[in-house]
Amino acid sequence: RKNPTPECKKQLPPGPPTLVFLAKFLALRRSIFDLGPLLRELHARHGPVISVRLFRTLVFVADRGLAHRVLVQGGATFADRPPLFDPGRLFTAGSRDISSSPYGPYWRLVRRNLAAEALHPARLSLYAPARRAAGDALVADLLLLRARGGGGDGVLVRPAFRRALFELLVRMSLGATLGAEVLDEVQDIQMKILRSITSFPIFSFLPALTKRLFRKRWEAYVAVRRRQEEIFLPLIDARRRGGGGGDDGLPCYADSVLALRVAEEGGRPLTDAEVVTLCSEFLSAGTDTTVTLLEWIMAELVNHPDVQARVYEEVRSKKAELDDGDIQEARYLKAVVLEGLRLHPPAHFVLPHGVRGDDAEIAGYAVPRGAEVNFLLGGFGLDETAWTAPLEFRPERFLDGGEGCDVDITGSREIKMMPFGAGRRMCPGHTLGMLQVEFFVGSLVRQLEWLPVMEGEAVDMTEQLDFTTVMKYPLRARIVPRN
């Protein structure tokens, strides 16, 4: 089954009958991201590439070598995205963000703008003071939580992490520092959008009918989008009027988006709906991924005081306030973050890839136009043929002489782990994601000691699939200010 013979070339990859899959899938009910265990079971039975016919043909690839062949060596064949269903279309103004746009000139324009313009290292370093302020505010926030009674059961860190990172991303995206109430509302809106896109695609079945049958649900989505525009558009207009550069004089993502011109469409600027969509994507793509990774790493540091002590030794010798240069030099800290990404990649799937052309194939199996291809990257970093003791947290493997010391996070040579995807659709925010997590881990360890709630007790590292793969039992830790 794993190596199709020539006669079965051009067949679809093997897989379960639709009804069997649908019954199991519907039993999960919550979200497509609950699929992990079901897919692992199917791969064990059918091999590394499987397919199932649902609302479209879904193909799943669970092998890192194949992922390299398909995503990197395969060029643009699988660089498309399958068309979105509602409410995804509603929230992206008809696929006008980077992640859902079809492979083509518009995607190239907006992607290059994010990767090469808005997230250029020189731009990122302008935000170093904002990062430092966010790091200090986070430590103050955690200590306040501790003083308010979090001491006994330890401090529940996720809401504070999420707020700090979200506030920073809002500033980078829209160039605004929002009041607490609006900030909470925007956070809630972004959460609703993510949940809607990752929940069961009810409107993919006979949309005209299902939108009537589930009218309340559809109207609620429309109201969320309207409210998002009501909040974002005045902020975007302010940037437009100010010609870029707000009170703090820093350029933001919205400025770069407002400056874009779509050459293929007569050199027009982006519409308001497109600008809102792109700024919204910046927040959604950058928040959960980063918060989840930060939480996993801090949990590992609670469980591994020796690693935490080594990070502390490294960052304490830097200047009083960590700057981006200190972070660049902190090699052990970087190894800790890479090990976190290997063992706990926040996304266990890449976003679904679409197919270009009519003769695409994976491992000899046909992949028809209109199919969507998913990669189960969660297991790649745990492959025993690439990593020794893969379930253990050992940052040293990323230092000189270690098996991961020359790991290529972009996967261009080989894929040993793939936390940001690989190939043309690889995450364009990976430098920002890494920088922010390195910075926050460094600051949190520099200013606080992280201890288990009960001495000698290990943090429970059970996973739970949500939009990202989060800690099932959110981290609670005892935090003690360092002198």
Ligand code: HEM
């Ligand atoms: C630790 C942090 C992050 C992780 C683990 C992560 C992971 C990923 C993954 C796995 C993909 C899918 C790649 C594919 O479909 O092949 C992706 C795509 C994407 N990410 Fe990230 N990401 C992170 C941070 C960010 C940040 C900070 C931003 C921007 C502010 C960002 C923006 C995007 C965008 C726009 C895409 C779609 C790319 C495209 O379709 O061309 N990500 N990311």
